[in-house]
Amino acid sequence: MFETLTAPLRHLGHVTVNAIWRLGFASRFLLAILLLSGQSLRRFQLTIREVYFAGVLSLIIIVVSGLFVGMVLGLQGYNTLSRFGSADALGALVALSLLRELGPVLAALLFASRSGSAMTAEIGLMKATEQLDAMSVMAVNPIARVVAPRFWAGVISMPVLAALFNVTGIFGGYFVGVQLIGLDEGTFWSQMQNAVDLHNDVINGLIKSLFFGIAVTLIAVFEGYDATPTAAGVSAATTRTVVTSALVILALDFVLTAFMF
Amino acid sequence: MKRSTIDLWVGIFVAIGIAAVTFLSLKVANLTPQSADTSYPLYAEFDNIGGLKVKAPVKSSGVVVGRVANIELDTQRYLAKVTLSLDKRYQFSRDTSAEILTAGLLGEQYIGLVQGGDPDNLKPGERIGLTSSALVLEQLIGKFMLNFAEKGAAKEGSPAGSSGAL
Numbered sequence: 001m002f003e004t005l006t007a008p009l010r011h012l013g014h015v016t017v018n019a020i021w022r023l024g025f026a027s028r029f030l031l032a033i034l035l036l037s038g039q040s041l042r043r044f045q046l047t048i049r050e051v052y053f054a055g056v057l058s059l060i061i062i063v064v065s066g067l068f069v070g071m072v073l074g075l076q077g078y079n080t081l082s083r084f085g086s087a088d089a090l091g092a093l094v095a096l097s098l099l100r101e102l103g104p105v106l107a108a109l110l111f112a113s114r115s116g117s118a119m120t121a122e123i124g125l126m127k128a129t130e131q132l133d134a135m136s137v138m139a140v141n142p143i144a145r146v147v148a149p150r151f152w153a154g155v156i157s158m159p160v161l162a163a164l165f166n167v168t169g170i171f172g173g174y175f176v177g178v179q180l181i182g183l184d185e186g187t188f189w190s191q192m193q194n195a196v197d198l199h200n201d202v203i204n205g206l207i208k209s210l211f212f213g214i215a216v217t218l219i220a221v222f223e224g225y226d227a228t229p230t231a232a233g234v235s236a237a238t239t240r241t242v243v244t245s246a247l248v249i250l251a252l253d254f255v256l257t258a259f260m261f
Numbered sequence: 262m263k264r265s266t267i268d269l270w271v272g273i274f275v276a277i278g279i280a281a282v283t284f285l286s287l288k289v290a291n292l293t294p295q296s297a298d299t300s301y302p303l304y305a306e307f308d309n310i311g312g313l314k315v316k317a318p319v320k321s322s323g324v325v326v327g328r329v330a331n332i333e334l335d336t337q338r339y340l341a342k343v344t345l346s347l348d349k350r351y352q353f354s355r356d357t358s359a360e361i362l363t364a365g366l367l368g369e370q371y372i373g374l375v376q377g378g379d380p381d382n383l384k385p386g387e388r389i390g391l392t393s394s395a396l397v398l399e400q401l402i403g404k405f406m407l408n409f410a411e412k413g414a415a416k417e418g419s420p421a422g423s424s425g426a427l
Contacts, residue, residue, distance in 0.1 A: 038286070048267060048268060048271045049267055051271045051274065051275075052267045052270055052271050054275050055271070056270045056271060056274045059274065059277070073422035095289050099285070099289070131426075156275075157274075159278070160274060160275065160277070160278030160281070161278075163278055163282045163285060164277060164278065164281045166281065166285060167281040167284050167285065170289060189288070192289055193288075193289065194318070194369070195288070196289050196290045197290060198286050198290040202282075202285045202286055202289070202290050206282070245334065
């Protein structure tokens, strides 16, 4: 009787302690990556290989999603703005919403689900098949050889992908607003140029995406490295990567926005 | 270390990223390098600048000829001192007048320059003498209300007066 009553409490305590323990391990893991990233920077080929898998192969999904997000922004923005007789401000609306929020956040969410999950699965499977242990036996540090290059590749790729998302989104908005609806092209661009500030909007958006890149890749490599070395464990770790990344991106976005704007 | 096809793809990837950032800064944020070579400063003093902001456009006949570079309060005469940075291609005569206008009913405020007839042009750093302040909506409404009240009082005094209220 007493057992069944305290079981949920004990479970809650276990989950909390486990979460704090993992948070501490993740922080130490980040420190270890930073300390051991000398090799991934000296042998830059390793990092370049990972940039190819994490960044270059994400180009298609980023470009296509950016285009559609921009087109939807153009359509919805036009419908709402034309009610107030200010459809001319469509360029400013599309550019500002993409640069400040949608570009970095959506690019990071896509990156987490496409590349982050792949990183977790790969590292987790390496752990499950004891490749990481084999490396340690050969005096190759798996964090320096496997984890750090992936981490830096994610940090490099994320701002590039976010910038590309912004550009294609703006062209999507341009396509709908100017080519389909028939707004004036000059007004579209000049309204945008008047509203967008280089430091406030462009640079801050890129700083945001850099933070997201660090967070997403750290979560991805950590979940992979920390995965239970079984098929089910790797699968659970991949799910956790996507879920945790999405939550961290959105929470971090709120904090960064509060600081920046 | 050999070159591989992956290097090429990563190179293209990074180049696309640089191109995207360049596009965003040049075309979207309109960071046209306005150095001292291509622009010159002018000053104008206004009683009230309303909602004018730094970087607001300076237009002449609707054409953007420069931007507002700085706004400060002259603490000796308590007037707003606005520094304009104008394109060197556009020279204005010494009796040019400057006024603060609003784009649309509630749009952003900008400075409109109207060319005068003086054959001599303003030199860099000189002051535009003729200025007119921004229209502040609250003051306008206040004046209108005062006017209305006065008329109403006059009307009560002489019921035969015309109903000339706006």
